Amino acid sequence: MPTEREVSMEEFRRHLAQTRVGRRIDEVVIHHTWRPTAAQYRGIETVRGVRRYHMGVRGWSDNGYHVMIGPDGRVFLCRPLHRSGAHVSGRNAHTVGVSFIANFDLDKPEDYGGLETGYAVVAALLERFDLPTKAIRFHREFAPKTCPGLKLSLSEFRREVVAAGARASGSRPRIVLLPESRVIECDAQVQDGVTRVELRPLAEALGYRIHDHLRDQGKLYLAR
Ligand SMILES: [Zn+2]
Incomplete structure (x- = not known):
């Protein structure tokens, strides 16, 4: 039975450290949900809704994403990391899918409360899988889409993840x-x-x- 659960950043880091992921991870692919938008967000119910849509309409076995992040900075574990996701066509085998509940074609990143958490989540994933900054990818690099939204810049996103990683290792060895x-x-x-x-x-x-x-x-x- 697929389930999702909310975790604190500390629990997320602990989960990463304790979870055996029996597949090679090369990249972390960033998404936005587009719909639901940040304004439609209702906490974990929204995450359940995405999972039900992915299962019922798309016919997938679980939520297509591994991690979802709310506009309030809450972190949700979705599909288990040891299983390939369903988030980027032809590139799921060796990637982790992280999705912001947002529509960054319209939502202003500066008004979105979940980005800082997202940077920390991605920094923790890079550290866990020993990946370089260029392993952060945007979905739109691989599909004719705007995902994760036109208002996000890949180079800026990467810079912010590096800064979040430095903060995490500086303050919490x-x-x-x-x-x-x-x-x-x-x-x-x-x-x-x-x-x-x-x-x-x-x-x-x-x-x-x-x-x-x-x-x-x-x-x-x-x-x-
Ligand atoms: Zn996407």
């Missing part, structure tokens, strides 16, 4: 624990080449507790 390949995110920043991480969430994720009551002579005691 990811610490990867092996062998379980768990990914933990905690607040951190790099100062003079030293990464300073908030200790408590990291320690707790590693299975340690901080014993504040043992604090002694500048020592902090961590115990399992």
